[in-house]
Every structure is written in C-alpha cells, then in structure tokens.
Amino acid sequence: MLLQRREEQALRETEQQYGALCRSAALDILGNAQDAEECLNDALLTVWNSIPPAEPENYPAFLLKIVRNAALDRLRSRQRGKRGGGQQDAPLEELAGMLSGSEDVEQQVERREMLEAVTRFLETLPKKQRDLFLRRYWRFSSAADLARDFDMTENHVQVMLSRIRSRLRKALRKEGLL
Amino acid sequence: MNPNDFADLLNDLPDEMIVSANTATYKRRPIRIYIPAAAACAAVLLAAVLYPKLHMQSPERLDSTPEAVMTEITSQTELTEPALTVTQTVTTATAASRTEQTETAQSTVTAAGSTTALHTTAFTTARTVTTRQTTATVTAASASVTSHSETVTAAAVTAVSEAQKTALSTTEATTGTIELTDFPEGPVEPVTVVWETAATDSGEFFHNEEENCGIGAETTTDTAESIESEETTTTTETTTTVTATETEGSL
Numbered sequence A: 001m002l003l004q005r006r007e008e009q010a011l012r013e014t015e016q017q018y019g020a021l022c023r024s025a026a027l028d029i030l031g032n033a034q035d036a037e038e039c040l041n042d043a044l045l046t047v048w049n050s051i052p053p054a055e056p057e058n059y060p061a062f063l064l065k066i067v068r069n070a071a072l073d074r075l076r077s078r079q080r081g082k083r084g085g086g087q088q089d090a091p092l093e094e095l096a097g098m099l100s101g102s103e104d105v106e107q108q109v110e111r112r113e114m115l116e117a118v119t120r121f122l123e124t125l126p127k128k129q130r131d132l133f134l135r136r137y138w139r140f141s142s143a144a145d146l147a148r149d150f151d152m153t154e155n156h157v158q159v160m161l162s163r164i165r166s167r168l169r170k171a172l173r174k175e176g177l178l
Numbered sequence B: 001m002n003p004n005d006f007a008d009l010l011n012d013l014p015d016e017m018i019v020s021a022n023t024a025t026y027k028r029r030p031i032r033i034y035i036p037a038a039a040a041c042a043a044v045l046l047a048a049v050l051y052p053k054l055h056m057q058s059p060e061r062l063d064s065t066p067e068a069v070m071t072e073i074t075s076q077t078e079l080t081e082p083a084l085t086v087t088q089t090v091t092t093a094t095a096a097s098r099t100e101q102t103e104t105a106q107s108t109v110t111a112a113g114s115t116t117a118l119h120t121t122a123f124t125t126a127r128t129v130t131t132r133q134t135t136a137t138v139t140a141a142s143a144s145v146t147s148h149s150e151t152v153t154a155a156a157v158t159a160v161s162e163a164q165k166t167a168l169s170t171t172e173a174t175t176g177t178i179e180l181t182d183f184p185e186g187p188v189e190p191v192t193v194v195w196e197t198a199a200t201d202s203g204e205f206f207h208n209e210e211e212n213c214g215i216g217a218e219t220t221t222d223t224a225e226s227i228e229s230e231e232t233t234t235t236t237e238t239t240t241t242v243t244a245t246e247t248e249g250s251l
Helices: A009-030 A033-050 A059-081 A089-099 A111-124 A127-137 A143-149 A154-174 B003-010 B015-023 B030-055 B066-076 B081-124 B129-146 B150-169 B224-228
Strands: B174-180 B191-200 B237-246
Touching (some): A009 A059, A127 B003, A127 B015, A143 A154
Antiparallel strands (some): B191 B237
C-alpha cells in the first residue's frame, strides 16, 4: 500500500477514488461546500499521519470515519459560536428525544455495551432500513436527500425513521440501557 | 447519554455497515422500468410467431374413418359414459315435467283471456244471431267459474267458440257435440257441450228464448236495443242453440 510506503501518490489516488464520497459525507454533516472541502483536506492529513502505524482492514470505512469525525469536530466548534438552527441540528434533536430520560442510567452503562446493543439492533433491520438509519444519524443526510437517494417520499422517510427510532428505543430499554 | 455521544458512538459501528450506508443506492434506474415492458413485448411477439404454427398443425389421423374413430372412442369411454347418460336422462325428465306444468298454467290463463275477448267481441260487434247466442253461452260458461275450476270453464268456452265458427260458416242446420274429458288438473267428470244450428229464411233476427246450460244454467235474451243496432240486412236467419250439459250429475 502506498500509504505504508509514505508515498504522496496515495493521497492523490485517495482523493481521486474516494474524494467525491468523502466530500458528500462532509457536506451532509456541515451543510457547506467550503467547510466540506476543508474537512476533506483535514481528513487526508489525518490519514497521512495515521498510516502507518494504523493498518485499516477496510480503507473506505476508515477514511469515512475520519472524515466524519473531522466534520463533527468542525460542526461542534461552529455550534459553540452560534447555536443550532441548521439542518444538522435536527438529527441530534431527534436522537435527544429517543435518549431522553437516560441520564440516570448513563453513568452505569458503559459505552461499549451501548455500541454492541445498537449494532445488534441494526443487524436485525432490513438493509434498506439500516442504510437509511445510518445515512440519517451517521452522515446526517437531509430528508430530501434521503427521499431522492432511496426512491421514497420525504414523508415516508420520516415515518420510517420514526419507527426505527421507536424500535431502537424499545430494544435499548429492554436491555436496560435506557 | 446525550445525542453527541450517541453520534460519536455510531462511528464505531462495523465498517461494513458504514460503507454500505454511504455507498448504497436505491434509486430506481430508468432502464429497469422498461424491463417488464420489454419482456411483455417479447412474449407477445413470441406468441404471435408460434400461434400460427400451432394453428396450422394437421390432425393426427385424417385417414381414419368415422366409424373407426367412434368405435375407439366408445371403447375408451365405456366405463364413464353410462354414468353420464343416466345423469342426463334424469335431468331431461325433470325439465320436461317442469315444462308441462308451465304450459298447463299458460293455457289456463290464455283460456281465461279468451273468455274476456269473446265477451268483448260479442257485445261490441254483434254481427249475427249466432254471435249473440254464443255470447249467451259464453256468459253461462263464465258463470260456472264459481262451481268449476278455470280449466273446465276455459275448455267449455273453447268448445263454444268452435260451435260459433261452424254456425257462421254455414246456413244449414247443424248439430254437434263436444265432449270434454281430458282436463290437465286431474279426475274431473266429463263435460259435454252440445250445440245445434237451425237455418231459416226469415229476415228477422233470432230471439234466443232459452238456454239450457248445465254448467251455469243462465239464460240470455237479446234486447231490442241490441237488435236494432244491427243495421245489417240479414237474409238468412240462423238459429243456434248451444247447450252445455253435464253428462252425469250437476257440477
């Protein structure tokens, strides 16, 4: 792998092969093309610094996670200056509704258990519903974009997401995580 | 756990889920819309090509004689055919019975309608004495409805009608007897309608003096008004006495 050999060509090929995907994911989270471009550059720099020693088994997933973390960091720093109001706040508000009342349990539950529970739940979902859920809450895509990409109406998207959240909440409660 | 923590947590989901969610496309490609239509067109074309060929196929045994084919078919269907025949016979018998009942009912209704028609014709046209006398007889027959069934009455009316036709067709004295025995409704004692026509050369109208009708025992005499209303010059006076009597007893 070029990155392991510290060749800059690796970054150009990464940009060429995954640039559009990473830029699109960052744009969904940040809602601003310029911020998305800067986020992509930050992510490439992080990748360059991470490999080696990191040896990711799934390079696209590794890259996307770095892009997302960079976008979320940028989003939070921006929100600290100006609070909310954009489309990126909506997914967090929806999750807040699902997670409400969990403060008391929060200290008792380890993050790992929650992750495993969510993973188990997502594995039970049909692929389309799982992808829809992650596109909304992992990538923060808007309902309009989801409706276009999943060949559904916006109303249908909202209804399906609401049902998935309800089922996830029920599953987490069943396991004592909420 | 707050939403930001949950969002961070999602970043640790399995790689396959994340890549799938970011790369999967569910948008229907336009070409897929036309695949079913193309398949349907292909099926229609295939059928259009194959159907004429199937239609033009000749029968297997054009050289076989009808007798040979019939014999073979009979031998092949020997076990199942009788059962079918019995069933068909029963069905036919049932249908015939129903038909007979229906026709009987219809004839009864028709006869009752004829009674009315005869009344109407007699009282409105009254062309001849015979008609008037027939009218009287018909009236007598109608009067018997209370004591006889409609079928018997209708039969009597039909017999009187026949007598009327005979009387109109000749100026000679004629007599006749019609015995009514065959009634669909069952064992009814025979009813005999005796009619008699007397010819005279008088220019006067005949006055029916007496009607001896065993069925209704009603006597009708022509009124002067009805006679005067007849402006037809009648050169032949026809006397017709139609008597319907019962052969045995009083009905």
